Amino acid sequence: MNIDSIQNGVVIDHISAGKGMELVRLLGLDTSDLSVAIIKNVHSEKLGKKDIIKVDADVPFNLDIIGFVDPEATVNVIRNGVLVEKKKLTRPKILKGVIHCKNPRCITQVEQELGHEFRLTDDGYRCVYCEAKAG
Amino acid sequence: MRSIIDVMDLSVEELDELIASAEDIIEDPDKYAEVCRRKKLGTLFFEPSTRTRMSFEAAMYELGGHVISMSEAGSSSAAKGESVADTIKTVSNYVDIIAMRHPKEGAALVAARNASVPVINAGDGGHCHPTQTLADLLTIHREKGSFENLTIGLCGDLKFGRTVHSLCTAMSRYAGTKFVLISPEELKLPSYVKKGVLRKKDIPYTQTTDLEGSLKDLDILYMTRIQRERFFSEEEYLRLKDSYILTEEKMKLAPEKMIVMHPLPRVNEISVSVDEDPRACYFKQVLNGKYMRMALIIKLLKEAGRL
Known part of the structure; x- marks a missing residue:
């Protein structure tokens, strides 16, 4: 994979330095067969340092996950070597099936079939069931 | 639905x-x-x-x-x-x-x-536990005539006490509410309630470990039980369970019109002798x-x- 020139794929840019690996994990790229380049601590005029993820395949990504990890990141879609779409992100109001509630008293700990769901509040994401803070 | x-x-x-x-x-x-x-x-x-x-x-x-x-x-x-x-x-x-x-x-x-x-x-x-809070609100309304301009002392387990969190949230919607938060250091009101409810709505509050010194300022004293079932460690529970006990002697320090509330059941945090005090409202609750x-x-x- 030539990481400088993707022909058809996705570049997730302007990721705050240090969050790239978390994003790779939550997007499932660490276990996928796709060609993925993770570039850490790249110099950035805007951020000082940033991470970049390049995926050499035109596959859809769950933008909620990227918005949750870093709403300042940008998602660039490349086709035939040309930037065709630049997606701006926001923090999703509801986050489903991405992270798990760690509160041992939460109903999701005993009912495994329940989907994990978080709501964006004034002080971050909270489990919709028990209201414990994510993290 | x-x-x-x-x-x-x-x-x-x-x-x-x-x-x-x-x-x-x-x-x-x-x-x-x-x-x-x-x-x-x-x-x-x-x-x-x-x-x-x-x-x-x-x-x-x-x-x-x-x-x-x-x-x-x-x-x-x-x-x-x-x-x-x-x-x-x-x-x-x-x-x-x-x-x-x-x-x-x-x-x-x-x-x-x-x-x-x-x-x-x-x-x-x-x-x-919303219906407990509804019981609390009706009691406050019947005993005080209004929800406005009340200073409420919350005493005991403010960390795990769900009734306390709900009452804080419910009363924060009324003008002039003030809270005095009385608890051991380990059982203080969680920061998400202070930040997300009290500070967000500019509700004045003070935090103290001193029950006796707080009584004179209160319209309502809301006592809570230290709940054994909320602790992972029995040792921690035993150390904290007798932090506050409201007695007849302490009630002498309280205003004549202050009311005492408790979501019940109590263990020993309110002496049985206080039940005879006309300010005791927990069975009315x-x-x-x-x-x-x-x-x-x-x-x-x-x-x-x-x-």
Whole structure:
């Protein structure tokens, strides 16, 4: 994979330095067969340092996950070597099936079939069931 | 389908409406004796409860309705591993409204999402207990005449005490409310309540470990039990359980018009001798709880088109 020139794929840019690996994990790229380049601590005029993820395949990504990890990141879609779409992100109001509630008293700990769901509040994401803070 | 998981599911206007309805029930109970005729309340209590369960059952009987109960979680389908969702979907076929208590936080939301009848959260672990807060609000309204300009002392377990968190949230909607937070260091009000409720709404509050020194400023003293079941360590519980004990002697330091409230059950945090003090309102709270549950059952059944 030539990481400088993707022909058809996705570049997730302007990721705050240090969050790239978390994003790779939550997007499932660490276990996928796709060609993925993770570039850490790249110099950035805007951020000082940033991470970049390049995926050499035109596959859809769950933008909620990227918005949750870093709403300042940008998602660039490349086709035939040309930037065709630049997606701006926001923090999703509801986050489903991405992270798990760690509160041992939460109903999701005993009912495994329940989907994990978080709501964006004034002080971050909270489990919709028990209201414990994510993290 | 409208269910009540948290007291904040009710607007201030709806709370006023429920209080007015409860006052009317108190005034003329006979008028309500047949309101829920042929309607059934299902009480699903997945953990032990005496007063809340009996209060719901008494409320439904006094409205002329019937009650179907799950005897106890140990002998129910829950013991066989059935999910809350499946239990609720099943019970929804038998009853018009459900009151549910469950030890896990968030279980009430699971129930509400899967029910085809209204669900009232009768306590989901340390999370919410909205009908206790309704009982508290009716008591404050009846004893103080208004919700405005009250200084409320919250004493005891402010960390795990769900009634305290709900009361903080509910009272923060009224003008002039002030809180005095009295607790051991280890059981202070969680920062998300202070930040998300008190500071967000500019509610003045002070934090202290000193009960005696705080009494003179209070309109309401809300005592709570240090709850053994909320601790992972028995040692920690034993160290903290006797942090505050309200006695006749301490009551001499309190204003003549201050009222003492407690969600009950108490262990030893209020001496039995205080019960004779006219400022002790905790048994009135129990009765008020029944009236508010009656008002809530009527409201939810009407909204569901079942009355």
